[in-house]
Amino acid sequence: MYQGTYHKQYRQQEVMGASPLRLVIMTYDLAIRACEQKDFAKAIQTISALRDALDLDYPEVSTGLFRLYQWCMDCIRKNDYASASATLVELRGAWVTTEQKLAAQQSYVTTTTPAYATALGNILT
Numbered sequence: 361m362y363q364g365t366y367h368k369q370y371r372q373q374e375v376m377g378a379s380p381l382r383l384v385i386m387t388y389d390l391a392i393r394a395c396e397q398k399d400f401a402k403a404i405q406t407i408s409a410l411r412d413a414l415d416l417d418y419p420e421v422s423t424g425l426f427r428l429y430q431w432c433m434d435c436i437r438k439n440d441y442a443s444a445s446a447t448l449v450e451l452r453g454a455w456v457t458t459e460q461k462l463a464a465q466q467s468y469v470t471t472t473t474p475a476y477a478t479a480l481g482n483i484l485t
Contacts, residue, residue, distance in 0.1 A: 381455065381458065381459050381462070382459070384410070384413070384455055385452060385455050385456060385459065387406060387409060387410055387413075388410070388448055388451065388452035388455065389452070390402070390406045391403060391406040391407050391410065391432075391448050392445055392448050392449055392452065394406055395436070395441040395442075395444050395445035395448065396441070396445060398439075398441050400436060403433075403436050403441070403444070404433055404436060404437075407429050407432050407433050407436075407444075407448075408429075408433070410425075410429055411425075411426060411429040411430070414426055425451075428447060428451065431447070432444040432447055432448060435447075
């Protein structure tokens with residue numbers, strides 16, 4: 361009983377202290393895990409959170425990601441979790457590479473914006 365409570369508190373602290381980029385990666389982890397477990401509701405919910413968090417001020421990037429997220433959700437609806445998972449794994453890898461490059465340049469911002477933390481943080485805890 362207590363272990364579950366401590367795990368939830370730890371997870372909440374981890375999410376609230378994470379950078380926006382780390383939150384995206386954590387959300388990908390959750391979506392990939394949901395696909396591996398063939399958890400329809402969690403997979404759709406998590407991919408929807410990624411889609412809804414897109415910054416539409418950058419249409420060339422956000423439009424492509426939006427379409428990929430929609431495609432992943434279509435795959436899941438067709439019970440093709442493997443294709444959705446493979447796509448999410450590749451996208452996650454790109455975000456991890458970006459995070460590593462930013463960290464190497466020492467220009468990595470580690471503050472979390474409250475709106476972003478709420479949008480993806482709720483799905484992660």
